[in-house]
Amino acid sequence: MPENKRSLLVQFVAFNFIGLMNTAVDYIVFQALIWAGVHYIVAQVISYAAGTVNSFVMNRAVTFKHASRQAGRTRAQAARFAVLNAGVMLCSIFLLYVFVDLGGLPYWLSKLLVTAVTVVLNFTGSKRWVFREERAQVPR
Template structure:
């Protein structure tokens, strides 16, 4: 048990701290996104692109709080929180655009299942997010 705790401490506070925290936050955001997406599309019957916008937006709200406070530890930043929020929103609007276009392309041109296309688009958008968060939003 002590070894497990030491390993977890190394992962979340050691050399892999930033990547492991970003990944953990991303998993949580993705869960929120997928739950809302599924609720909107399957239970309510909204079109999948509309469901994507709503689900993604809920994940983004969760993402800002966790990435700012935990992943990039921006508690007492000199940067105005409003500036960070605007930059964060711009990055996520770009990511939303990437996911919707990629999903539409995969579904329409290759008849890929909407959930499979969402997974592929999510991985692509997350790579873009990490780079822009680190280099621009939370620097």
């Protein structure tokens, strides 16, 4: 397997391993809030936010560490990470609404379907935007 494809595969596996931890927190918090009678949209916002900080720290340190070594990049990456996750969260809320209210699917199944979509969106956004490698500027 060519090095760039191998590297991408390793990153995707690491991203998903870390994502499993975040997803477990997200799903457990979501189900606990639903059980407690919290509206599923509010539960989604709270549960999604529960895994976000850990996701940033772990992915920055492990998955995209080569792109995170440059000094002074943490704030910019954190800002991009927040924007990406806000967008993905809005997408997840919309999809939950479609699956639950329009499609009539149960909350647990809807949450699993939405998670499958958001994993791909989050990895792509993290790789290509949040933790992208900065190309060295060539003086003109």
